[in-house]
Amino acid sequence: MTAPAPALPPAARRGLLARLRRGGLAYLFVLPTVLLLAWYAYYPAYIALTRAFTDWDGLNTPNFTGLENFRQAVTDPAMGQASLNSALWVGLGLGLAVIPPLLVAELIFHLRGPRRQYAYRTLFIVPIVIPSLVLLLVWGSFYRSDGLINQLLGTLHLGGLQREWLSDPHTALLSLIFLGFPYIDAFNLLLLYAGLQNIPGEVIEAARLDGATGWRRIWTIDLPLLGPQLRLIGLLAIIGNVQYFISPLVLTGGGPGNATTVPALLMYQTAVKFGQYGYAMSIAVMLLIVVVVLTLLSQRLGRLSQGARL
Amino acid sequence: MKPILALSLLLTTSASLAAPGPWKGTVTMYVQDYTPNYPGQKVPLKAFQQLADAYQKANPGIQIKFSATPVPDNDTMVRVKAAAGELFDIYWAQVTSLNSTLPKGVATDLAPYFKQPNPYIPGNKAWQDVMNKTVLAETTAPGGAVYALSGDQVAYTVFYNKDLFKKAGLTKEPSTWPELLAAARKLKAAGIVPMHAVPAYPWWSHHFMTDLYSKDYAKLTGYDGAPGQSPFDEAVAIQRGLLTPKDPRFLSWWPAFKQFTDTWPKDYLTADPAKNYDAFQDFVGGKEAMLYEGSYKAREMKDAGIKFPIGSFNFPQLSAAATPGATGAYTGNAYSGTGSFQYAVSTNRANKTMTPDKLAAVIDWMRYFGTPGNLQKIVAENGSYVPSWPGTKAQFAANFDSAALKQQISQPNRAIGVGNASPNLGWGDMQKIFGLYLSGNITLDQAKAQAQTVLDRAAQDYARKNKVDLSKVK
Numbered sequence: 001m002t003a004p005a006p007a008l009p010p011a012a013r014r015g016l017l018a019r020l021r022r023g024g025l026a027y028l029f030v031l032p033t034v035l036l037l038a039w040y041a042y043y044p045a046y047i048a049l050t051r052a053f054t055d056w057d058g059l060n061t062p063n064f065t066g067l068e069n070f071r072q073a074v075t076d077p078a079m080g081q082a083s084l085n086s087a088l089w090v091g092l093g094l095g096l097a098v099i100p101p102l103l104v105a106e107l108i109f110h111l112r113g114p115r116r117q118y119a120y121r122t123l124f125i126v127p128i129v130i131p132s133l134v135l136l137l138v139w140g141s142f143y144r145s146d147g148l149i150n151q152l153l154g155t156l157h158l159g160g161l162q163r164e165w166l167s168d169p170h171t172a173l174l175s176l177i178f179l180g181f182p183y184i185d186a187f188n189l190l191l192l193y194a195g196l197q198n199i200p201g202e203v204i205e206a207a208r209l210d211g212a213t214g215w216r217r218i219w220t221i222d223l224p225l226l227g228p229q230l231r232l233i234g235l236l237a238i239i240g241n242v243q244y245f246i247s248p249l250v251l252t253g254g255g256p257g258n259a260t261t262v263p264a265l266l267m268y269q270t271a272v273k274f275g276q277y278g279y280a281m282s283i284a285v286m287l288l289i290v291v292v293v294l295t296l297l298s299q300r301l302g303r304l305s306q307g308a309r310l
Numbered sequence: 311m312k313p314i315l316a317l318s319l320l321l322t323t324s325a326s327l328a329a330p331g332p333w334k335g336t337v338t339m340y341v342q343d344y345t346p347n348y349p350g351q352k353v354p355l356k357a358f359q360q361l362a363d364a365y366q367k368a369n370p371g372i373q374i375k376f377s378a379t380p381v382p383d384n385d386t387m388v389r390v391k392a393a394a395g396e397l398f399d400i401y402w403a404q405v406t407s408l409n410s411t412l413p414k415g416v417a418t419d420l421a422p423y424f425k426q427p428n429p430y431i432p433g434n435k436a437w438q439d440v441m442n443k444t445v446l447a448e449t450t451a452p453g454g455a456v457y458a459l460s461g462d463q464v465a466y467t468v469f470y471n472k473d474l475f476k477k478a479g480l481t482k483e484p485s486t487w488p489e490l491l492a493a494a495r496k497l498k499a500a501g502i503v504p505m506h507a508v509p510a511y512p513w514w515s516h517h518f519m520t521d522l523y524s525k526d527y528a529k530l531t532g533y534d535g536a537p538g539q540s541p542f543d544e545a546v547a548i549q550r551g552l553l554t555p556k557d558p559r560f561l562s563w564w565p566a567f568k569q570f571t572d573t574w575p576k577d578y579l580t581a582d583p584a585k586n587y588d589a590f591q592d593f594v595g596g597k598e599a600m601l602y603e604g605s606y607k608a609r610e611m612k613d614a615g616i617k618f619p620i621g622s623f624n625f626p627q628l629s630a631a632a633t634p635g636a637t638g639a640y641t642g643n644a645y646s647g648t649g650s651f652q653y654a655v656s657t658n659r660a661n662k663t664m665t666p667d668k669l670a671a672v673i674d675w676m677r678y679f680g681t682p683g684n685l686q687k688i689v690a691e692n693g694s695y696v697p698s699w700p701g702t703k704a705q706f707a708a709n710f711d712s713a714a715l716k717q718q719i720s721q722p723n724r725a726i727g728v729g730n731a732s733p734n735l736g737w738g739d740m741q742k743i744f745g746l747y748l749s750g751n752i753t754l755d756q757a758k759a760q761a762q763t764v765l766d767r768a769a770q771d772y773a774r775k776n777k778v779d780l781s782k783v784k
Contacts, residue, residue: 058389059413145575164576169751253582257746272386274733275411
């Protein structure tokens with residue numbers, strides 16, 4: 001015998017207007033936030049989307065140009081190089097966002113005594129107060145031909161490894177990606193550390209009794225249970241790296257040639273330096289599509305791996 | 311009776327032209343390096359303020375207010391303020407930006423006013439008669455509009471640290487290309503960095519190309535029928551294969567120049583020219599012997615408190631022995647940019663307060679300060695720029711040996727280059743290829759192929775945007 005379908009609640013039956021009337025005060029409280037969000041977040045996104053199909057110059061009424069901007073973008077050799085650079089950046093950036101913070105979180109988590117853990121946690125979090133631009137400029141000086149890295153290599157009698165780090169197309173992009181050793185993102189570290197703290201003590205104890213210690217424990221217990229944190233970090237890393245262009249802008253301007261140009265930098269330069277806002281918006285829309293596709297893909301992969309474990 | 315009547319009519323017309331009209335209020339101005347009473351300056355400038363005071367006295371109810379807020383990125387400032395309808399009434403902007411990258415509608419077309427008499431210049435029939443005709447032609451937009459009153463130029467020269475030259479045993483300033491190369495090598499051998507900068511393609515290429523193409527000067531500057539090389543002239547020459555690698559002169563100087571940059575550290579060779587600000591700090595800090603820069607740097611060096619003696623010499627003469635195809639023509643002044651006296655007037659779109667009455671008052675004030683005498687006063691007080699109008703004379707700041715600058719501005723100005731046919735050509739695309747070649751990352755043949763591609767695209771862009779068929783130009 002099948003159970004009768006539950007009757008729809010009265011509010012649903014009365015429809016939207018009735019619901020609005022019923023929760024009028026609540027909606028009124030939410031309204032300012034919705035309006036601000038619409039004006040400052042959704043409207044600019046709408047502008048970017050619609051003006052990608054125009055010759056907008058940032059001031060005058062735009063003229064519709066169809067897919068011309070997109071055609072220009074996909075046939076521009078600089079855009080091709082920028083896309084390859086970005087793909088490498090996203091791939092390596094994902095690894096840097098996950099692996100170093102995970103290792104450090106594990107090390108701190110396994111320290112004996114909460115005071116030691118607190119001290120090391122603080123030590124890794126403190127650099128967050130340094131403005132990122134300062135970090136970039138300091139690393140820019142490290143990468144100079146007479147900078148710290150080459151001096152260090154010279155002192156270690158490794159002169160053969162000395163490079164013009166940012167002016168050699170073969171090393172420039174990797175130098176920017178691997179800028180900021182030891183790559184401990186404070187937010188990611190805290191997220192993973194909190195995830196480790198949330199693993200029930202019984203699970204850890206049971207694993208220990210079963211002989212799962214060291215790397216085996218990390219692989220079989222920690223990583224599966226840190227799934228939600230890792231997925232979030234991965235997602236944010238993908239989105240952040242696709243949109244990132246600050247270090248190429250500050251240190252290399254996209255050069256040598258287009259060796260460190262990424263689509264977001266191309267978008268910025270197209271708009272700010274050359275006043276072609278319509279074209280820049282088309283690059284922005286393409287970036288949006290890439291971010292959405294990668295996000296959906298990573299979520300799908302996350303769900304698949306979760307399903308495989310269950 | 312008739313002459314008296316004519317004179318009365320002329321005076322009446324002049325008086326009516328000179329008057330700012332019925333409008334009363336405040337005219338806002340951003341005058342870049344000529345800003346009077348700029349905070350933090352050891353010796354604040356006064357000339358513009360004195361002119362404003364005199365004008366205000368003669369025209370009660372009108373106030374002139376100078377903005378002293380620092381502007382790190384002028385084009386962005388113009389765009390943002392214009393989008394809000396709050397742009398200054400009169401503002402500084404590079405003419406090249408006004409003609410290409412800034413949106414149409416941020417500046418009023420001043421060409422009609424330049425054709426009218428300036429009542430503040432005795433006997434003047436058209437304001438443009440007192441201006442530099444070459445500069446006026448070169449700064450005219452493709453459609454014939456002129457968006458800025460341009461009255462000064464930057465002179466480019468090689469500044470050098472006299473102490474470091476002495477330390478390397480150099481007693482004479484280089485006057486030929488082989489001498490410059492020898493000096494650079496001697497400095498390097500003495501453990502001194504000869505030069506450490508971004509080799510800006512638009513700067514250096516003008517010197518070489520003006521020499522190499524000197525026999526074709528009339529042709530390369532004559533497609534538009536006006537003096538000087540306009541973006542139109544450039545686009546036509548590219549389309550005809552003259553200013554492209556198809557012509558053997560176009561890149562013949564790159565290997566010679568590479569010999570020079572091979573003596574430099576490579577950090578900046580492939581960088582964006584904006585990095586030359588960092589390179590300037592190296593010169594200020596005594597870490598490099600030479601600095602190729604504009605005359606505006608003289609004041610910055612003074613403000614930076616440089617202690618060592620500074621000399622200057624101009625781009626040296628070329629010879630066929632060192633640079634294939636060189637003619638030995640004088641090119642010391644081949645590169646010069648418009649300076650700090652280039653002022654645009656907002657439109658009503660960019661500045662909501664710009665009514666027709668206010669525009670009349672703004673133009674009247676502009677005519678007042680835009681006379682050869684006042685230009686001379688403003689430019690001379692700053693000591694960094696060269697007033698470009700006939701009859702005016704440059705006076706440089708006394709903190710360096712400016713003999714070379716004085717020498718180059720006394721020569722007739724002839725300049726050939728490539729880089730303005732499209733917004734990204736000279737400072738962007740050609741700069742990248744130049745940097746890759748100089749740093750040894752691409753060969754000359756690869757550079758030729760890449761340059762041909764970007765030049766063809768630039769000429770096509772120009773033709774498309776300005777709706778001209780370059781192949782039909784005579």
